Amino acid sequence: MTKRALLIAFHFPPQAASSGIQRTLSFSKHLGRFGWEPMVLTAHPRAYAQQNPSQLASIPAKMVLRRAFALDTKRHLGWRGRYSELMALPDRWISWWAHGVLTGLRLVREHKPEVLWSTFPIATAHLIGLTLQRMTGLPWVADFRDPMLQPSYPVSPRQRGFYSWLERQTLQRCRYAVFTTQSALDSYRTRFPEIDPGKLHLIENGYDEDEFGALIGNTPDTRAIGQPVTLLHSGVLYRNGRDPEPFIQALAALKATGRIDAASLRVILRAPGDMAGVKAKVERHGMTDIVSVLPPVPYSEALAEMLAADALLLFQGTPFNSQIPAKVYEYFRARKPILGLVDPAGETATVLRNAGFASIAAADQSGSIESALTQFIPAVRDGSAYVASDEVIARSTRTHKAGQLAALFDEAGK
Numbered sequence: 001m002t003k004r005a006l007l008i009a010f011h012f013p014p015q016a017a018s019s020g021i022q023r024t025l026s027f028s029k030h031l032g033r034f035g036w037e038p039m040v041l042t043a044h045p046r047a048y049a050q051q052n053p054s055q056l057a058s059i060p061a062k063m064v065l066r067r068a069f070a071l072d073t074k075r076h077l078g079w080r081g082r083y084s085e086l087m088a089l090p091d092r093w094i095s096w097w098a099h100g101v102l103t104g105l106r107l108v109r110e111h112k113p114e115v116l117w118s119t120f121p122i123a124t125a126h127l128i129g130l131t132l133q134r135m136t137g138l139p140w141v142a143d144f145r146d147p148m149l150q151p152s153y154p155v156s157p158r159q160r161g162f163y164s165w166l167e168r169q170t171l172q173r174c175r176y177a178v179f180t181t182q183s184a185l186d187s188y189r190t191r192f193p194e195i196d197p198g199k200l201h202l203i204e205n206g207y208d209e210d211e212f213g214a215l216i217g218n219t220p221d222t223r224a225i226g227q228p229v230t231l232l233h234s235g236v237l238y239r240n241g242r243d244p245e246p247f248i249q250a251l252a253a254l255k256a257t258g259r260i261d262a263a264s265l266r267v268i269l270r271a272p273g274d275m276a277g278v279k280a281k282v283e284r285h286g287m288t289d290i291v292s293v294l295p296p297v298p299y300s301e302a303l304a305e306m307l308a309a310d311a312l313l314l315f316q317g318t319p320f321n322s323q324i325p326a327k328v329y330e331y332f333r334a335r336k337p338i339l340g341l342v343d344p345a346g347e348t349a350t351v352l353r354n355a356g357f358a359s360i361a362a363a364d365q366s367g368s369i370e371s372a373l374t375q376f377i378p379a380v381r382d383g384s385a386y387v388a389s390d391e392v393i394a395r396s397t398r399t400h401k402a403g404q405l406a407a408l409f410d411e412a413g414k
Contacts, residue, residue: 002037004113005409006104008129010093010122012042013055016296017236017273019205019326021055023145024119026208026398027405029060034406038063039111041104041128043070043096054298058211064111068103070096090123090162100128101135108136114413117405119143123163126170133173139412141405142174146323147184171195175412178203178405181347183322203405205326206398207333215304228266229380231339232309234302235327237272241319243364244269245281247341250369252285262289265377270305271296306330311337311380314348317363321346328352329396337385339376341369355392359385
């Protein structure tokens with residue numbers, strides 16, 4: 001008999017600008033292979049500042065999906081972007097909580113799920129999960145992904161206090177707590193020594209083979225003779241932690257000494273978020289002939305662009321040392337060389353090294369990046385640069401990750 005699980009997630013299509021939608025979406029697509037029928041409780045699309053309707057086609061057609069009333073305090077209840085902090089605790093989407101709980105109770109009554117699951121980084125999702133667990137007694141798997149409390153986030157003392165309370169309540173009441181990185185899991189073992197270590201589990205992010213399968217054969221496998229090497233970064237960049245300026249400075253140094261030019265190298269920074277800011281940095285260093293800053297495209301087009309590129313760039317600096325960008329697993333599947341612009345001591349660098357990638361440079365040091373590029377670009381050009389092995393790709397599939405989650409559901413439901 002198929003068992004049912006209620007998944008509580010803010011990030012779900014058509015929400016855009018967060019890789020978190022892929023985690024929940026993939027679980028909703030693949031849990032059925034392991035005997036679990038997923039239902040999804042999410043927020044009304046009005047709560048999303050950015051939307052990508054093309055993702056709606058990826059939602060399983062027969063899946064039970066409920067969208068509860070939700071507002072964004074800043075956009076809907078604020079005045080010129082200003083709002084009372086009391087209206088945004090634990091976050092700007094607290095309005096989702098009340099109707100989310102009522103909708104969840106109706107789903108529990110009508111469909112009788114055996115387990116609850118909620119996912120961070122929108123803290124209200126865990127607040128809904130906590131409330132439903134207390135009201136129904138159902139076993140609850142809390143998907144923390146990353147630590148709720150970071151050294152520099154939340155900044156507000158009041159919000160940090162709410163996060164701290166919710167974090168502890170979640171750990172105490174959930175059956176299992178799940179993290180996407182080993183360092184995040186280890187940090188909770190250290191901070192909460194009274195919590196049974198067996199409650200904490202690792203389920204990394206991954207890639208969806210179904211998304212790639214539709215693209216195979218539609219993108220070139222090799223670069224045409226005489227064409228420039230194309231390096232691609234796909235995703236958001238930040239001033240703190242994913243600042244592309246040291247990388248652009250390194251490119252400028254290579255260009256100044258004649259080691260690269262527009263005929264030999266093309267760099268694409270796709271969907272960096274602050275496009276104007278990134279373009280300004282490219283212009284400031286005189287790199288507009290080599291570096292293109294381009295807007296977001298639908299997810300399938302973004303994957304196709306990864307498959308068409310000659311090599312892929314990964315930005316993940318020191319502030320994100322305990323996090324791994326979800327795109328790294330898509331990069332593995334693309335079977336392309338990867339240049340990691342990371343903190344060598346961070347979790348992302350560890351994942352790259354464990355997968356066999358050695359092209360790593362300190363994200364904030366242009367000299368280190370310049371040295372890495374000097375070796376990386378020729379290796380990409382002559383085809384000797386390393387790409388992920390079949391074994392690395394197999395353990396990176398979201399189907400495999402869904403099987404791990406299903407195993408936790410099986411244990412939680414006993």
